[in-house]
Structures are given as structure tokens and as C-alpha cells.
Amino acid sequence: MALTQHFTHWDVFYSDKLTQIEYAGRDVKFDAVASAKAVASLHLATSMRSFRAEKLSHMVHHLIHNNPEAAAEIYQTFKDKFPIVVTRDLQAAKAWIKQHARANETKGIIASSGAVRLKPEGIFVKNRLSAADWFLNDQDDVRSCHYLEDVATEFDIQGLELDWCLVAWDADYRYVDGKFEHWKFTGTTWKRRQQEEQQRYLENAYRVLLTRARQGMVIFVPLGNQKDLTRSPLFFGDTLEYLVACGVVLAGEIR
Known part of the structure; x- marks a missing residue:
């Protein structure tokens, strides 16, 4: 220090x-x-980032630290002002966020920098992002966040915010058998993050992603693919159920 x-x-x-x-x-x-x-x-108790949900950071804290009951209880206090939904369908997630964003309200896709196996879904976290174009350009610009094509990682969006976020969740931070597991994709396989420092780094990455929205967010959890060992459905099922246990609304029509 x-x-x-x-x-x-x-x-x-x-x-x-x-x-x-x-x-x-x-x-x-x-x-x-x-x-x-x-x-x-x-202590600055009032969050300017989430002006409709001052308690969002508290909910996310409990979500990250495997306290679903506490997360769900806190979310009940602000869910009418700050909708959070989860879906397995990326196109449905995009439709949801477009439906909720009004006029010039900002919207965009964000994901962990380690979410490299979202690539088959069309989400490329390794692509270089022009922050100025992504945050500031008009809705008809394909480089802008509004177009929901280019994805920002925790590095791009930390300290900044959007009105509406589409958070894409990969298998790097997966919920399995009642607890979170920390993984990193190296070469052609997933490897466990054994060091506590690396685990906390990943937790903080998802904490950043889940607290960037000012008005609401949709979380996309892939279905996975049984024929692709790097995207096994087993990596994602428990994560979805855990988010629902935290109070996040499952979009039933696109389950």
C-alpha cells in the first residue's frame, strides 16, 4: 500500500x-x-450508477458469495423498479433489452474477458473494442453498444455504465453442486483457477458486470452443446437454477 x-x-x-x-x-x-x-x-451510501436500485450492489454481493436467500430477499425490495431476467436464448435476450430501452437510453452486451467459449454463440470477447465508438455512437452505427453486436468486457466497462445491460454468462464462473467454481480456458480445455487471488479476480469481474446497469438487465446463460466438451450443458444448468434462486426472473416463454 x-x-x-x-x-x-x-x-x-x-x-x-x-x-x-x-x-x-x-x-x-x-x-x-x-x-x-x-x-x-x-461512506457514499447512495449509488449514482443504479439510481433506480440502490440495493443492487448488495444483492450482487450475496449472489457472488453464494447466499441466494439473502440475494433474493434484497431483490424483492427493488424488483419493481429494476427488472432482472434470465434466459437461455440470446436472440430473446436482445429482443427483451430492445423492448425495454426507450429513446436514446443506452444498451449493450457485456461479458467476462475469460468468457471465450461464448464465441460459438456469436459473442467474441477477444475482439478489440473502440470504447469511444461503442459508448458514444448513434443507434444506427454498427460499432455502437446499441447494435448489440460488439461486446464489452469488465475492462471496457469498469467505472462506466449503461441504462440496460445484456450480461452473457460463460462457464468460467460456473455454479456446480451448491457452490461456484472458477475456471480459465487455456489452449483447448478449461483449467481450474487454484490460486485464491485468481479466484477473487474472476469474482470481481462478474461483480463489475452485474452492477453496470442503471435501469435493468437480462442475463443470458447458454444451453451448451453435448457434442462440444468445452460447452457441456452441465456447465450451465446449475448456474441458471442458482440465478433463479437469487430471485432473478426466468423468462418462461423462452426457457
Whole structure:
């Protein structure tokens, strides 16, 4: 931490929420800072990103950390103002987001940078994205987010937001037998992320993706393909059921 290396003479005041996993993770510690004090009033409790759902970040926190009951309970308090649905059909997901976005409200597809096996679905996370074109261009520009073709990853969208998000969920962060598993696609196969740092990195990537929408989002969970070992349906079924357990609405007509 820069404070302990270069600014040991400073008097440090920080939000009492800063050391919580939900906000900054486990790396933020002030034990080595000589003069550091947590101050509750420094916490910015009102989210400007999700002006219709201040509790979205709390829900996502519990979703990421395998607390579906808590996530569902929180979502019930704002679901009428901030719709979240899940589907197995990408075209239906695009139709949903187009139906909900009005006038010049922004909409776009986002996915984890590790979601490389979404490629068969037509979602290419490895394509280089022009952020200016994607965020700022008009709806009739094929490079813009509105066109729902180019996909932004957590790197492109961190610190920014859209009105409506289509979050594409791959097998890199899969829910299996009651818990999340962390994977990375290398070469031609999936490999487990064994290091805690890498696991937390992936969790934070999905945390970013799930908190970029200001008005609502649709989550696309692929069906998979039994003939493709890298996209086995077993990678996705439990993930879908888990999201539903978190309160996310399953679009029944396109299940």
C-alpha cells in the first residue's frame, strides 16, 4: 500500500465500509498505517450508477458469495423498479433489452474477458473494442453498444455504465453442486483457477458486470452443446437454477 511506503506521516481517514469484501475486497488493510481512522460518514451510501436500485450492489454481493436467500430477499425490495431476467436464448435476450430501452437510453452486451467459449454463440470477447465508438455512437452505427453486436468486457466497462445491460454468462464462473467454481480456458480445455487471488479476480469481474446497469438487465446463460466438451450443458444448468434462486426472473416463454 502506498500509504505505508511513502506517506507514513499522514493522518488517514477512510470509510468504515472500505475494508469490507463487498466494497473493496480483502486487500485493503490499514494495520500498518500509524494514524488511520475509520469514519462512517465518509461512506457514499447512495449509488449514482443504479439510481433506480440502490440495493443492487448488495444483492450482487450475496449472489457472488453464494447466499441466494439473502440475494433474493434484497431483490424483492427493488424488483419493481429494476427488472432482472434470465434466459437461455440470446436472440430473446436482445429482443427483451430492445423492448425495454426507450429513446436514446443506452444498451449493450457485456461479458467476462475469460468468457471465450461464448464465441460459438456469436459473442467474441477477444475482439478489440473502440470504447469511444461503442459508448458514444448513434443507434444506427454498427460499432455502437446499441447494435448489440460488439461486446464489452469488465475492462471496457469498469467505472462506466449503461441504462440496460445484456450480461452473457460463460462457464468460467460456473455454479456446480451448491457452490461456484472458477475456471480459465487455456489452449483447448478449461483449467481450474487454484490460486485464491485468481479466484477473487474472476469474482470481481462478474461483480463489475452485474452492477453496470442503471435501469435493468437480462442475463443470458447458454444451453451448451453435448457434442462440444468445452460447452457441456452441465456447465450451465446449475448456474441458471442458482440465478433463479437469487430471485432473478426466468423468462418462461423462452426457457
